[in-house]
Amino acid sequence: MTNTSVTPILELRLATKNYAGVPAIEEIDFSLTPGEIHAIVGENGAGKSTLTKVMAGVVNLSSGQMLINGEEVNPRTPSEALALGVAMVFQETSLVPTMTVAQNLFLGQERYFNRLRGIYIEAQQFMQSLQFDVDPTAVVSLLGAAKKQMVEIARAVLHNAKVIIFDEPTASLTPEEKKYFFDLVIALKARGVSVIFISHAIEEALQISDRITILRDGKRVVTDEKVNFDRSRIVQTMVGRDLSKTHYGQRKTTVRPQGKRVLSVQNLRMAAMVKNNSLSVFAGQITGVFGLVGSGRTETFKVVAGIIKRDFMHGGEVILNDKPVRYFVPAPAVRDGIAYVTEDRKLEGFFETKSIADNIYLGLLAKIRSARTFVSRKDADQSGEHWIKRLNIRAISKDVKAIELSGGNQQKVVIAKSLIQEPQLIIFDEPTRGVDVGAIAEIHQLINQLADEGKAVVVISSYLPEVMSLSDRILVQSMGKVVEEYSALDATEEKIMYAAIH
Amino acid sequence: MIDAIIKLKDRILGRGDAAITIPVFDGALKPNNLLEDAEIFASLDATQDLATDGKHLFVADGARVLRYEAATAHELHHFEQPVTALACLPDGGIAVALAGREVRIVGGTYDGTRWDAADGSAFNAVNAISVSSEGTLLVTDGSTEQPTNNWKNDLMGLGSTGRVFELTLRNGAIRTLATGMAYAFGACSVNGTTWVSESWRHRVMSVNAGERPTPVTDSLPGYPSRLFAASGGGVWLTCFILRTQLVEFVLREHPFRKRMIQEIEPQYWIAPALNSGNTFLEPMQGAHLKMMGVVKPWAPPRSYGLIIRLNEQGEILYSMHSRFDGKNHGVTAAVECQGHLYVLAKGRPTILRLSIADAERSLKI
Numbered sequence: 001m002t003n004t005s006v007t008p009i010l011e012l013r014l015a016t017k018n019y020a021g022v023p024a025i026e027e028i029d030f031s032l033t034p035g036e037i038h039a040i041v042g043e044n045g046a047g048k049s050t051l052t053k054v055m056a057g058v059v060n061l062s063s064g065q066m067l068i069n070g071e072e073v074n075p076r077t078p079s080e081a082l083a084l085g086v087a088m089v090f091q092e093t094s095l096v097p098t099m100t101v102a103q104n105l106f107l108g109q110e111r112y113f114n115r116l117r118g119i120y121i122e123a124q125q126f127m128q129s130l131q132f133d134v135d136p137t138a139v140v141s142l143l144g145a146a147k148k149q150m151v152e153i154a155r156a157v158l159h160n161a162k163v164i165i166f167d168e169p170t171a172s173l174t175p176e177e178k179k180y181f182f183d184l185v186i187a188l189k190a191r192g193v194s195v196i197f198i199s200h201a202i203e204e205a206l207q208i209s210d211r212i213t214i215l216r217d218g219k220r221v222v223t224d225e226k227v228n229f230d231r232s233r234i235v236q237t238m239v240g241r242d243l244s245k246t247h248y249g250q251r252k253t254t255v256r257p258q259g260k261r262v263l264s265v266q267n268l269r270m271a272a273m274v275k276n277n278s279l280s281v282f283a284g285q286i287t288g289v290f291g292l293v294g295s296g297r298t299e300t301f302k303v304v305a306g307i308i309k310r311d312f313m314h315g316g317e318v319i320l321n322d323k324p325v326r327y328f329v330p331a332p333a334v335r336d337g338i339a340y341v342t343e344d345r346k347l348e349g350f351f352e353t354k355s356i357a358d359n360i361y362l363g364l365l366a367k368i369r370s371a372r373t374f375v376s377r378k379d380a381d382q383s384g385e386h387w388i389k390r391l392n393i394r395a396i397s398k399d400v401k402a403i404e405l406s407g408g409n410q411q412k413v414v415i416a417k418s419l420i421q422e423p424q425l426i427i428f429d430e431p432t433r434g435v436d437v438g439a440i441a442e443i444h445q446l447i448n449q450l451a452d453e454g455k456a457v458v459v460i461s462s463y464l465p466e467v468m469s470l471s472d473r474i475l476v477q478s479m480g481k482v483v484e485e486y487s488a489l490d491a492t493e494e495k496i497m498y499a500a501i502h
Numbered sequence: 503m504i505d506a507i508i509k510l511k512d513r514i515l516g517r518g519d520a521a522i523t524i525p526v527f528d529g530a531l532k533p534n535n536l537l538e539d540a541e542i543f544a545s546l547d548a549t550q551d552l553a554t555d556g557k558h559l560f561v562a563d564g565a566r567v568l569r570y571e572a573a574t575a576h577e578l579h580h581f582e583q584p585v586t587a588l589a590c591l592p593d594g595g596i597a598v599a600l601a602g603r604e605v606r607i608v609g610g611t612y613d614g615t616r617w618d619a620a621d622g623s624a625f626n627a628v629n630a631i632s633v634s635s636e637g638t639l640l641v642t643d644g645s646t647e648q649p650t651n652n653w654k655n656d657l658m659g660l661g662s663t664g665r666v667f668e669l670t671l672r673n674g675a676i677r678t679l680a681t682g683m684a685y686a687f688g689a690c691s692v693n694g695t696t697w698v699s700e701s702w703r704h705r706v707m708s709v710n711a712g713e714r715p716t717p718v719t720d721s722l723p724g725y726p727s728r729l730f731a732a733s734g735g736g737v738w739l740t741c742f743i744l745r746t747q748l749v750e751f752v753l754r755e756h757p758f759r760k761r762m763i764q765e766i767e768p769q770y771w772i773a774p775a776l777n778s779g780n781t782f783l784e785p786m787q788g789a790h791l792k793m794m795g796v797v798k799p800w801a802p803p804r805s806y807g808l809i810i811r812l813n814e815q816g817e818i819l820y821s822m823h824s825r826f827d828g829k830n831h832g833v834t835a836a837v838e839c840q841g842h843l844y845v846l847a848k849g850r851p852t853i854l855r856l857s858i859a860d861a862e863r864s865l866k867i
Contacts, residue, residue: 257819258530258818258819259817260815260817261817267523278526279526280529282529313515314516314522315516316521317521324521475528482528485528489866
């Protein structure tokens, strides 16, 4: 429990940040005491990321004050913030993909003469002390999302920060990894480190935090001790609207009948990740694919979408509408009606410096066979406006750059970019990762709508309630292949998890 | 030339026709034990086919045709040769195929009508007869090279001499609907079109005279056999044997396959079978190993029991299975009569009966 009479280690007073004159956060008062775990929750676009970016020196305040240990500071860059003892672990990893884990860990702390072997040993010892099973010699680009997240966390801890800000730290972690993460956060607290924790998983906020601040539409609604909150109060305060009509987290009582077999994957192999994997996907249904990180789910469907290639020899077959297909690049797959909505939207989902309308229109251009000399600005604007309205993308205008949007709205842009291609098979990879409750409901509604329209929908998710509430049939993948299939009517969390880990 | 290069490339890289891949049992094909748990209706040694007039079950058993009233069998006819296919006619007669070489009408308006050849070529392996919606007979002749009992030789010999005929009862005319099929085994009229099982290509085709056959359902994990109209529309499709990667591999290894045919007894071939587990001399499949004295049900099966319910669009609605560790294997016929499905499991051999409503309820259809 926190003692509010203690001088806050970090404090914001009437903090306001404007983007193009529109406030992303407005007159927010916030305080963090030493050794406190403070959860910040809020809906899509509520201003959580902006608030924490201000603290981490990524963006600067338009007005208001920031104080550390009672002294006013104004960090202009993340390195200045780090020097003040504030580190941020980003929602989308900010590691250098071409460098090894150890190199990333010590980036910015290099000595004049560095010996790689020494760095690797040091990194190995440090990672082991955190119980993170990550090879320090591995190149970051080859790591999965969870392991990248671990490296991010380890880097913040290594920099001996007094305040560590976690933006959606558990979104890509497996339950086991989450346990380690929580243990780590508790250990940090015991060392006197203060932790700011942004999460869309309300249970996690309730489980781990001392205090909770709820933001809505860029304003602080309430800050209170954890004991004064329960799930329903948080949700109500966050969204200010009734979410009981959504299917999120509820068990299915009916399932859609299976339509035509759109996709048949037969004995697919892809390096060590996909091993003799076979599965089918049917029209008019949502096929949920669950598996722990490293089970080869993403890789299987990336092969289907032509993003990565299967084994050169005896790589198995991918049969789309009863015809074998082999894509070397995604473009022909897009033309054949396959859309893949990536799990890593920042890296693969959109051009962050382009506008919403441009990003969406690029999705359409990807489908057109012949290269266009001239691109219609009018078409791009019209399609942008149409999809902003249809998917309820919250932005000042269609011309806002994608990077300026919140995670949930960015995800909607990525989805719109795929839907504009009018696909018949849509693969959603972690569709609500890093997305708040309100946007989750909207995205789930959209996914259901697509299946109702007769499209074949695949939802890859690490979040069991999401798989169970969305899917008509659930495939469980483990060790590179599908090991079990359940109808949504028969599935339980225990059954699915049992299949995934055995 | 280019074709040869492509084939060589595929063979080296394991792609295209050389890809040894098998569709998976998932979705509506997810294995269950419905067929294994079905009630045994009758055990007969030489049953070849089932038929129904809507009220009674008719069974072709050796050279006899039996009619069942409740559970009691009455011998209806006794022929000089074994009956290889059977169908009930709307006027009360029956159509039988004798030794696969002759189609004969017994009873009814067209009693005594016979056919034994088409287009100057004698029937050789007539294995299924059904009545079309126009009242004609749809007949499949599996192979012009191998008799019905030697289907395994036809499969391992890569046979593709199956034919489909339409026989007109009124005037005895014969019309060839399709030739060159890789074992035609079962036909049925669905919404005015003729569906035919093409076993060795694992598919059901829609064939109509003068038109190019088109697939109704493709890439089946088993070898389809007879089709029978289902009461709610669509058909019951039986699969009498199952595909495995080992067999697919042997089918592509031509020198090995030819030598195996020449030197080994057919019952010990690396080939599918109607039943298995009878002798240790049987070839082992990949992963076909006993764990703690038990062969796991997910082991690749040499024999299997499978019935697939297709709708009128050829989509699979659900399926019934007798899995690797079961006994009701080698299903060659399934007919629907009075709300029950009668199933011929030739591997056992036995006739099974199960309630369609109960089966659908258990599958939550």
